[in-house]
Amino acid sequence: MEESNDKKAYEMSFVAVAEEDAGRLTGALKQVGAEIISESPLTRIPLSYPIEKKTEAYFGFFHFNIDPKEISQIEKQLRVQPIVLRFLIVTPPFSKSKEKRQYVPRKRTASTVPAAERKQVPHLSNEALEKQLKEILQ
Numbered sequence: 087m088e089e090s091n092d093k094k095a096y097e098m099s100f101v102a103v104a105e106e107d108a109g110r111l112t113g114a115l116k117q118v119g120a121e122i123i124s125e126s127p128l129t130r131i132p133l134s135y136p137i138e139k140k141t142e143a144y145f146g147f148f149h150f151n152i153d154p155k156e157i158s159q160i161e162k163q164l165r166v167q168p169i170v171l172r173f174l175i176v177t178p179p180f181s182k183s184k185e186k187r188q189y190v191p192r193k194r195t196a197s198t199v200p201a202a203e204r205k206q207v208p209h210l211s212n213e214a215l216e217k218q219l220k221e222i223l224q
Contacts, residue, residue, distance in 0.1 A: 093121065094154050099147040100164075100173040101137070102128070107169040108146055114167070118159050120152040137171045149178065 100111065108128055115122060128144040137143070152160075157175060164170050210218070 092153055093151040095123070095149065095151055095178065096157070096175055097147060097149050097178040098160075098173060098175045099145070101131075101133075101143045101145050101171045103140065103143060103169050103171060105144055107144070110167075110169055111148070111164075114163050115148065115150055115152075115160065118152070118156045118163070120150040120156070120160070123149040123151060125149070140171065143171055 098115075102108065102111070105128055108125070112122060112125070125148045126146050128146045130142060131145045132142055133140065161175065164173050
């Protein structure tokens, strides 16, 4: 496979049958040219509903870089793997820089002005409202 500088960051979360399956998934990712940045420790979880007659599984996730053209290849491999019950691949919102954000005060609107500071508008009866509408329309 050619090395490409067009790699993009992805996150893959998965639910696997056994603890050893994370190693197999790492191998499958590296086989298609993924550069694994980080991986979570596997956590044993009870499933909300049985998947393939299993009521417990292992949850984990990987952060990795790969050419976007190879994502379909990974998905094809994972769909046929009996070790993966469910998976999801997304592009995570990694922070682009570690600069501190500057505080920009918002304009105060009616919803942000405290109730004590808001002007109290008198309530109009239907008759008074209709009278004002007639005056406006004339």
